[in-house]
Amino acid sequence: MATTFADQLRSLPDEALGALIQLRPDLVVPVPADISALAVRAQSRNSVARCLDGLDEFTLAILDAARLSRAADTALTSVDAILELAAGVPEDDVRLAVDRLRVRFLLHGPPEGLQVVGAVDEVTSPYPAGLGRPADFLDPRAAVLCADRARLRRTVLAAPPGARAVLDRLAAGPPIGALTRESVAEPVRWLVEQHVLVPVSETGRTPHPDGDLVELPREVGMLLRRDTGPLGMLRPLPPIPDGPARDPKAADSAGAGQTMEAVRATEALLESLAAEPAAVLRTGGLGVRDLKRLAKAAGIEEAGAALLVETAYAAGLLGESESGQSPSQDVFLPTVAYDLWRATGIAHRWATLARAWLAMTRQPGLVGRRDERDRPINALAPDAERAGAPLARREVLTALADLTAGSAPPVDDLLTLLAWQAPRRARGRENVHRDALTGAALLGVTGLGALTSYARLLATAPEADGSDPLGVHPEDAHADAVRALDRLLPAPVDHILVQADLSVVVPGPPEPELAGELDVLAEPESAGGASVFRVTPASIRRALDVGYQAADLHELFRRRSRTAVPQTLTYLIDDAARRHGGLRSGSAGSYLRSDDEALLAEVVADKRLSTLDMRRIAPTVLVSPRPVARLLGALREAGYAPVAEDAGGTTVLTRPKARRAPTRTPRIAEPSGPVLTGPRLAGVVEQLRRGDLATRAARRAPVTVRAAQGQAVPGLTAVQQHTQAMAVLQQAVRDKVRVWVGYVDSHGATLSRLVRPVSLSAGYLRAEDERGESLHTFALHRITAAVTED
Structure with a gap:
């Protein structure tokens, strides 16, 4: 009874009561008023179901044994009765499983009088261990047959092959089969006539010849399981995957290389969105064409682009902002946090992405598939929201972390292990676990199929030592993972190798300062362990536009390059600098002035600039009704190199303004409950x-x-x-x-x-x-x- 249950909780020492709360933290959310309220909550359907979800296959089988061995009059069982049903399994393993159930108070009472919490029967299958109900409950004639063990054995042995196949199928569980007119005709009719099967209705106890269902009585099922035991095949130990063993150093090296690629691809995706924002669909999310464009810009597949876009959004690096052309149309843009993220090292950038991926309540693997209404699921759309995704990723990484370092289990073997560890939770979640493995490989969490050493630190939650009553840890819990990855990555380089064909090789990840200089000075061509850029006239002109002088560029290449600066690059810089600023513009609308009268005459005569409506007001001055920005753009498109100046004649330095979405705080959903220590x-x-x-x-x-x-x-x-x-x-x-x-x-x-x-x-x-x-x-x-x- 509830009072007895509450009294048992009251009699527990503080250590045992604390252990119960640690194993079932939902019992104290919020904290109950007293022990009686705690007892009621511990016997509620929701709490019992949540506790059962975390139990392994063997412990659940022992719980079924406790349900099967209950006495009909007292509804009590004992440890000895459970051991009798679990014959063939080491006794110590069975007692450990019983202890796991008792410490969680799914079983309570003395060992000789154990009681199963009532809500267990309500939230689990009505057929414990896949066995049907007793024959005396189903049908009196079936009860008479089952009471005579010898007659029952002879009847089963005399069953035709088709009928025996039906019996073996129902004996494996569940013991219920649907009746059809065809099936009643032959083997099932024989079994029903022999009272080996009992016709039942949906409500469970209305036997009639043409019932909706047939049920195999418990006694018959236990007889058919004489080889495997009443509970079926029991696995007290988890099925360890048998996969190839990788060298941990090789796995770490492969994973570290993939982390660099993931960070590079994410940066390329966000830079592409900064240059050309993607519109937000009316139904929410990113369009298919935009996703294809981003995947092409980053040089990855669409599935990988969807994962990185979702992860960047979850990390707060990507957000939504109003479009400049249409205030009613929102677009996806990098946020201000993206600029801060770019300024950090690769290990910190990867840690930001990995933590967001672990905690985000979205399943990127659904992108490109069809929903229940046969509509495609887009990236960042609400249809990809899955509340159980964070827990599924944690389960996969925890399972890999429990294996020997370097183990690379096959996917199917790992899914089998997950199904043993939490069968109730893993049922129907195979696709989520597969998506988690795919995402882990793409982000560099795994290398060569094995969990990397730095990801093991990231996935393992730090144990609280109780030194802080509030549970706040001032040190970043993931700092060890960042340091471990940083040791595996090549050291950032501060130099370049300039080739004769004006290509620039960066032999490693560039330092943030060097990366910023290369963004202005050169055009990217390829990325990887050694990225390649190319210096072009347009890139040199861009550098001059933002304030570099020719002497500054010569000094920069001389200081950064470990190879001799080719003469072609020197000529290119001098030629661009000589032409740069030869024309000056201002507002008239706008004006254009130059000391070179022949150059102004060339501009006036250029038919490509006829739309600017320029006219000469002095030998060295032209004016136009068009805005300065349009004048400068048209001149540069025609091949000229003008610069802007203010009213005092001082050169105005311009740098392209990067559009950014408002800063958005990422939503972190921790899959675990409250940590109480x-x-x-x-x-x-x-x-x-x-x-x-x-x-x-x-x-x-x-x-x-x-x-x-x-x-x-x-x-x-x-x-x-x-x-x-x-x-x-x-x-x-x-x-x-x-x-x-x-x-x-x-x-x-x-x-x-x-x-x-x-x-x-x-x-x-x-x-x-x-x-x-x-x-x-x-x-x-x-x-x-x-x-x-x-």
């Missing part, structure tokens, strides 16, 4: 003990009911207790105990009543009032609180 855990346990003492000392209606009625009570709110009311009532119906119910009547008055719940369905609670010997019906939406009589 040290003083924080001790404080929760102390609060529960104090609340329990206060509640048990009260001589009136429970404090939770009084709080729900609006009475002033310390440390409680009506809203918090109302969320527990349904769980309390469900448990009370199962245990047939009395509860205090707080409710609001039809006149708006708040009342409380001590009743014994009978049923909970169709939006109403039906309960007996033993004092008035009457039956009351309460509308569930009017119930404000419910607490068991303690």
Whole structure:
């Protein structure tokens, strides 16, 4: 009963109660008022289901053994009964599994009288271990057959081949099969006539010859499992994947190279968006054409571009901003945080991407697929949102981290291991796990199929030592991963190699200062371990436009180049500098002046500039009604090299203005629950003990009911207790105990009543009032609180 369960929790020492809270942290979110409220929450459907989701295959099988071995009259089992069903498995493994269930209070009571928490039957399959219900529950004739073991064995051995195949299939579980007219005709009809199979309806217990379903009785299923045991094949140990072993150093080197490629591709994607922003679709997300353009600009496949775009958005490097041409149309642009991100080292940049990928609640692998309405799923669209994606990535990386360093298991073997570790959670999530492995390989989290050493540090959460009561760790938890990766990456270089064909080779990742100089001085041609740039007349003119002088460029190449500067580059710089600034423009609309009258005559006669409507107002001055920016652009397109000047004749230096989206704080969704250790855990346990003492000392209606009625009570709110009311009532119906119910009547008055719940369905609670010997019906939406009589 609930009272007995609560008393068991009260009798626990503080260390054991703290261990329960650590294993099931949802029990204290929010912190219950007392031990009784904690007991109710521990037996609720949601909490039990969440706890079962984290159990492995063998522990769940032992829980099924506990359900199967319960006595019909007392509903109790024992450790010895569980060991009998799990014969063939080492006894120590079974006892360890039982202890795992008991410490989580899915089983409670003494070893000789264990009780399964009631909600377990409600949130798990009605057929424990894939076995059907007892024959005496299904059909009296089947019960008579199963009672005679020898007759049952002879009947099964006499089954025709088709009927035996049906039996073997149902014996493997689940024990339910659908009836069709064709199937009733031959093998199934024979089994039904022999009472080996029992026709049942959807509701479970209306046997008739042409029922909707057939069920294999439990006794028959256990007979057919005589070789494997009543519980089927049991695997007390996880199936270790048998894959090739990589050299950890080789895996780290391959992963480090991939991290450089991932950072480079992300930067190329964002630079392409900065140069040509992509419009946000009406339904949200990035268009297919824009994604193809970005993938081509970065030199990667569309699937990889989708992953990096999603990761950059999750990291806050990419955002949405209004378009300059149409204020109603939003576009995707790099954010201000992108400029700060570019100024850091490669290891820090990769860590930002990897942490965002681990925590983002999106599944990039869905991009390009079709949704349930047969519409394509676009990158950054709402359809790719998946709340379970962060936990799936953590599960994959944790499974890889638990293997020997350098292990590169096949994908199918790793999925088998994940299915053993958490079968309830892994069911139907194979695609999510495959996408997680693909993303890990693309981002350099894995190398040659094995988890890298620096990613192992990133994926392993630091253990709290309890030294900080607030749980705040001043040191970055991922700093070790950054340092480990930094040691594997080639050192940033501060020099270049200038070739005779004006190509510039950077033998390694450039320092931020050198990278900024190369962005202005040269055009990128290829990227990799050694990137290649090319100096062109346009790039030299761009450098002069932003303020470099010819002497500055000569000095820069002389200082940065480890090879002799070719004479062609010197001539190119001098020629561009000589022509640069030969024309001066200003506002008239705009004007153009030059000491070279022949040059101005050439400009006036140039038919390509006829749209500027220029006219000569002095031998050395031309004016135009067009704006200065348009005048400069047209002159440069025609091959001239003008510069702008202000009203005093001083040269105006211009640098292209980078458009940026507003800074956006990335949303981080940690898959794990609250971490309670040290003083924080001790404080929760102390609060529960104090609340329990206060509640048990009260001589009136429970404090939770009084709080729900609006009475002033310390440390409680009506809203918090109302969320527990349904769980309390469900448990009370199962245990047939009395509860205090707080409710609001039809006149708006708040009342409380001590009743014994009978049923909970169709939006109403039906309960007996033993004092008035009457039956009351309460509308569930009017119930404000419910607490068991303690």
